[in-house]
Amino acid sequence: MEKYIINGGVPLSGEVVISGAKNAAVAIIPATILAEGPCIIENIPNIKDVSIIIKILSEMGASIKVLTKNSLMIDTAMIKNPIVPYQMARHMRASYYFLGALLGRFNKASVSMPGGCDFGVRPIDQHLKGFKYLGATHTIDKGMIDVRSNKLIGSQFYFDIVTVGATINVMLAAVKAEGTTVIENAAKEPHIVDLANFLNSMGADIMGAGTDVIKIRGVKRLHGTTYSIIPDQIEAGTYMVAAAATRGDILIKNVIPKHLESIILKMRKIGVSIEEFDDSIRVFVSGELLKTSVKTLPHPGFPTDMQPQITTLLCLAKGTSIVTEGVWENRFRYVDELRRMGADIFVDGKVAIIEGIGKLESAPIRAMDLRAGAAMIIAGLSSSGCTEIEDISHVERGYENIEEKLRGLGADIKKQVYVDEKFLSAL
Numbered sequence: 001m002e003k004y005i006i007n008g009g010v011p012l013s014g015e016v017v018i019s020g021a022k023n024a025a026v027a028i029i030p031a032t033i034l035a036e037g038p039c040i041i042e043n044i045p046n047i048k049d050v051s052i053i054i055k056i057l058s059e060m061g062a063s064i065k066v067l068t069k070n071s072l073m074i075d076t077a078m079i080k081n082p083i084v085p086y087q088m089a090r091h092m093r094a095s096y097y098f099l100g101a102l103l104g105r106f107n108k109a110s111v112s113m114p115g116g117c118d119f120g121v122r123p124i125d126q127h128l129k130g131f132k133y134l135g136a137t138h139t140i141d142k143g144m145i146d147v148r149s150n151k152l153i154g155s156q157f158y159f160d161i162v163t164v165g166a167t168i169n170v171m172l173a174a175v176k177a178e179g180t181t182v183i184e185n186a187a188k189e190p191h192i193v194d195l196a197n198f199l200n201s202m203g204a205d206i207m208g209a210g211t212d213v214i215k216i217r218g219v220k221r222l223h224g225t226t227y228s229i230i231p232d233q234i235e236a237g238t239y240m241v242a243a244a245a246t247r248g249d250i251l252i253k254n255v256i257p258k259h260l261e262s263i264i265l266k267m268r269k270i271g272v273s274i275e276e277f278d279d280s281i282r283v284f285v286s287g288e289l290l291k292t293s294v295k296t297l298p299h300p301g302f303p304t305d306m307q308p309q310i311t312t313l314l315c316l317a318k319g320t321s322i323v324t325e326g327v328w329e330n331r332f333r334y335v336d337e338l339r340r341m342g343a344d345i346f347v348d349g350k351v352a353i354i355e356g357i358g359k360l361e362s363a364p365i366r367a368m369d370l371r372a373g374a375a376m377i378i379a380g381l382s383s384s385g386c387t388e389i390e391d392i393s394h395v396e397r398g399y400e401n402i403e404e405k406l407r408g409l410g411a412d413i414k415k416q417v418y419v420d421e422k423f424l425s426a427l
């Protein structure tokens with residue numbers, strides 16, 4: 001196994017280039033199943049979650065040609081069997097997008113229940129509700145979800161909650177259904193708009209993505225296309241917080257500032273200076289970091305995927321801050337790790353009360369999940385000693401070359417191989 005060793009206390013400085021958005025890529029790549037012809041996808045982040053999706057497609061029979069480090073040509077014509085077994089799907093949550101994409105192409109799909117980060121119960125009832133409105137029935141047996149329909153027919157329905165995954169899955173299933181589908185109370189995240197743009201570039205007829213009503217007029221066929229994925233808003237936000245936590249001064253390139261609005265607003269409230277340009281932003285700190293309150297919400301609210309990072313920053317601010325998790329049941333598990341570094345955080349259910357302590361002390365810590373892992377790196381970078389972070393495979397699921405990018409900003413971070421105690425005790 002590998003861990004990060006960080007000698008913190010260095011203010012980050014210089015430039016960093018943001019990669020393509022993970023959560024757009026993991027939807028767009030399975031969406032190629034719907035195309036009758038090869039798709040060239042550019043700006044694909046080189047991360048573990050994407051490799052898993054590509055591997056699933058390839059094992060299903062798709063032809064994948066690597067064009068450059070971040071672009072692929074994908075031809076799914078040879079996929080004959082709409083099945084994604086457990087061994088392939090178990091590693092990541094987004095494998096459920098194969099349900100919508102395969103259902104849209106074959107009128108049936110059989111996909112193992114998804115894995116991914118553990119934030120408590122992660123139901124898929126809304127995905128199944130959407131499929132049902134399109135005329136599909138489902139069964140769940142031995143962990144496999146099977147959806148099928150004689151013919152998908154568009155209809156109008158309302159999601160009971162705002163869900164990114166179900167909005168995307170139903171878009172995938174509906175794009176070739178007969179007639180018009182209207183999704184009400186749809187999620188509005190930038191990656192939903194990106195998926196709609198991708199599908200439209202293949203000949204789909206989707207309107208309203210980015211608002212809470214998405215209208216999809218079914219088309220008979222979708223053709224191949226060339227498409228470039230949007231920059232990752234959460235990766236950008238993570239570097240913004242890392243710059244602030246180290247009292248650095250960095251230029252973050254290849255971003256869409258509009259996608260960062262809620263993060264920019266909150267960070268300015270905390271006292272961080274941010275200059276916005278067309279496709280880059282400068283983040284620096286000159287004064288004191290201030291307390292604030294943050295509530296995570298679906299887009300355009302403050303993203304839940306930035307919650308651990310901002311909580312870590314607030315440990316360094318002056319005064320008492322409150323962070324409320326408005327999306328997931330249980331996303332504060334990482335707080336114990338921050339406490340090991342001296343943080344003063346009280347958690348009651350979905351609310352964390354943070355007493356700013358100015359500085360975190362180095363300690364051995366763990367990455368509990370992807371974004372919590374990013375927060376641990378930020379904590380390590382901000383403290384003045386040597387921090388060791390175990391279980392970093394979570395971080396590599398979603399951040400392209402994070403060590404190299406941080407080293408490019410002057411951070412002292414390296415990876416080291418270690419033998420896990422659980423492994424030793426099993427010998």
Ligand code: EPZ
Binds near residue numbers: 305327370
């Ligand atoms: C996506 O997960 C992201 N993952 C998550 O990012 C992100 O945290 C989340 O959206 C919210 O923004 C991907 O895009 C691959 P949801 P998703 O459906 O689609 C409940 C990261 O770190 N719900 O919007 O699974 C659910 O329990 C990851 O990059 C139902 O009740 O999230 C949650 O409370 C982690 N029934 C809320 O809705 C359902 O059928 C939002 O979930 C579906 C969801």
